[in-house]
Amino acid sequence: MKKLMATMVAAGFAIASYAQTSTILLPGFTAYAEPDEQNVTISQQKGVIGWKSNKATVTFYFCTPAAGDLKLAVLAKAASDSRISVSLAEQSKEVSIPNSKDYTTTPVMDVKIPQPGFYRISLKGLNKKGAQYPDIKGVELSGELARNIQYNPKPWRRAASVHLGYTIPENKNAEWFYGEIKVPAGEDKLDTYFMSCGFHRGYFGMQVNSPTERRIIFSVWDAGGEPEERSKVKYEDQVVLLAKGDSVYASGFGNEGTGGHSHWIYNWKADQTYRFLMHSVPAGNTTTYTAYFYVPEHKEWKMIASFRAPKDGKYMGHLYSFLENFGFENGQWERKGYFGNHWIKTDKGEWIELTRAKFTNDATAKAKDRIDYGGGSENGWFYLWNGGFKPANAQYGDVFERPAGGVPPTIDLPKF
Template sequence: MNKKTLLSALLAICFAADQAFAQAPAVELPGFAAYADPVEENVEISESNGVIHWTGNSNTVNFYFHVANPGTLKIALLAKADAESKVKVAINGIDKIVIIPNNNDFANIPVLQTTIKKAGFYYVSLKGVEKKGNVYADVKAVSLSGTAVKDIQYNAKPWRRAASVHLNYPVPEGKNVEWFYGEIKVPEGEDKLGTYFMSCGFHRGYFGMQVNSPTERRIIFSVWDAGGEPEERSKVKYEDQVVMLAKGDSVDASGFGGEGTGGHSHWVYNWKAGNTYRFLMHSVPTGNTTTYTAYFYVPEHKEWKLIASFRAPKDGKYMGHLYSFLENFSFENGHLGRKGYFGNHWIKTNTGEWIELTKAKFSNDATAKAKDRLDYGGGAENGWFYLWNSGFKPANAQYGDQFERPATGTPPVIELPKF
C-alpha cells in the first residue's frame, strides 16, 4: 500500500469514527435531579428550574447515572450566569475548569471527553471556582453523548428520593394475628436525615422510627382511613375516619393527608444508632371496626410505652399483610446510603400461640419499578433481615426475592403497663 492510499484509508477511518460518534445517542441529565454535597446550602435544586441560586463554593453539585456499555463519553453543560464565572467539572478521575458566559439563555458549553472502561455508576461533579456576579451558574442540564450513552440509566424525574424497599412476612394460613412484635437496629452512620425505619406494618397502618432533623427523632404510628381519599382528610366522611381512642404521655396525635389519609401519632424520642429497639402492635376486631394499639419499649425506663390507640372503621379483622420497610422521605439527601436491620419478628394469635416469622419476601416501590433508581437491596445476615437504599451502588436484591433468617425459638417476654 503506497503512502497516498494509506493516508486515504486513515482519513476514511477517522471520518467514519467521527460520524459514528456524532450519530451516537445523547441524553440530558436534568438539573432538577442533581444533589448538593455535603448539604444543599448556598444552592437550590429547583423542580422547575434546575440548579439555581448557586452562591457558595463549599459544596459540589453532582449528577449521577449508570453506564451499561463502556465507551466514549462527551460532557457538556447547559448553563448560564449573571456574569462570567468559572466552574470545575470532574468525572471519571479527570477534571476541567470551564467558563460560564454571561447570558440570558442557556448555552451549550462543551467540557471534556473521557473513556468509560467498565459498567457501573458514575457522576459528573460541578464545583464553583470563581464568579463575578451573584451565582456561579444556573444549570439546566448536563449533556452526555458518545458510545457509552447506549442504555444509560439516570433519573429523569424531579422525584429525588431513593427507592423504598420492603420485607413482607408470610403468616401461616388460618392464623389470626392479634399481636405483632418486631425489632430494629440501625448501624452507626446509616441513620441519615429523612429516613423512616418501619418495623411493624400491616394492612391498615405502620409503626416505626424516623430521623426528622439534626435535633429531632420520632417514634411514628399511623392508621389509614377507609374510603380511599388520597390527599385531604377534610373530604373524608366521618364514618370513614379513624378515631383516636387513647395516646401516651407527650405523644402528639392528629389527622394526616397527602399519602392517603388517616390518624397519625408520634413521640419525640432521641433513639440512637447501634441500639436495638422493640415495637409491639395489638389488634382487636369488634363488628366492622378494629382497634389498633401501638407500644414502644423504652430501654431507659425498662418499660413499654403506649404510643396511641386508633379505631379503624370498615375493617373488623385482625392484622394482615405484615411487613417492614425502609424509606427515604427527604429529597435533598436522596443520594446518601442508609441501611437498617429488621428482626426477631413474632406474631401471637388470638388463641395465645406465638409464631416466629423467619421468612421474608423482598419488594420495592414505583421508583424502583420504573428504573428511576437502581440502588437498593436487602437480604439476611448475622441473624437479621436487612434493607438498604441509595448510595448509587448495584442492587443486590430484586422484586420477589425470598430471604430467611435463623430462628431464635424464644418468643419475646412482654409485660405491658396496667391501666
C-alpha cells in the same frame, strides 16, 4: 456507477456511525447539593439555581453498563462570568461560563469511562464576578456509550423505597405483632423512616426528622380511599383516636392517603436495638389498633397511641417492614436498617416466629428511575438498604430467610 456506489457506501457508513452516537441530558432537577442543599436551590422547574457559595458542590449520578468514551458538556447560563471545575471518573477540567441570558452548551472534556458501574459528576464553583455561580439546566453526555446510560429522568430525587413482606401461616389470626430494628452507625441519615411493624391499615416505626429530632411514629389509615384531603373523608370512615401516651402528639394526616397520625419525639440511637409491639382487637366492623414502644432507658413499654379503624373488623394482615427516604434533598446517600426477631401472637395465644420475608419495592424502582437498592439476611437479621448509587443485590419478589431464634419475646405491658 462504481463511484456512485462508493459514495453511497461512504454515506451509509456515515449514517451508521451517526446512528451509534447518542446525546442525553441529565436534568438539573435531578442534581444534589453536597454536603447539603444550602446556598443553592435544586428547582423542579428550573434545575440548579441560586448557587451562591463554593461550599456547595453540585452532583449528578448515572450508571453505565459498559466502559467507553463520553463527551461531557454543561448546559448553563450566568448573569456574570464565572468559572467552575467539572469532574468525572477521576478526570477534571476547569471551564468558564460566559455571561448569557439563555442557556448555552459549554463543552467540557472527553472522558474515558474505565468500567461499568455508577459514576458521579461533580461541579465545583471556583470564582465568579457576580453574586452567584451559573444556573445549570443539566449536564450533557454524548457518544455511543450514552445510548444505554441509566439515570433518573424525573424530579423525584428520593431513593427507592424497599419492603419486607412476612409470611404468616394460613388460618392464623395475628392479634399481636412484635418486631425489632437496629440501625448501623452512619446509616441513620436525615429523612429516613425505618418501619418495623406494618399491617393492612397502618405502620409503626422510627424516623430521623431533622439533625436534632427523631421520632417514634404510628399511623392508621381511614376507610374510603381518599388520597389527599382528610376534610373530604366522611366521619364514619375516619379513624378515631382512643388514647395516647404521655407527650405523644396525635392528629389527622393527608397527602399519602388519610388517617390518624401519632408520634413521640425520642432521641433513638444508632447501633442499639429497639422493640415495637402492635395489638389488634376486632369488634363488629371496626378494629382497635394500639402501638407500644419499649423504652430501654426506663425498661418499660410505652403506649404511643390507640386508634379505632372503621370498616375493618379483622386482625392484622399483610404484615411488613420497610425502609423509606422521605426527603428529596438527600436521596443520594445510602441508608441501611436491620429488621429482626419478628413474631406474631395469635388470638389463641400461640407465638409464631416470622423467618421468611418477600422483598418488594416501589414505583421508583419498578420504573428503573433508581436501581440502587437491596436487602437480604445476615447475622440473624433481615436487612434493607437504598441509595448510595451502587448495584442492587436483590430483585422484586426475592424471598429471604433468617435462622429461627426460637424464643418468643417477653412482654410485660403496664396496665392502662
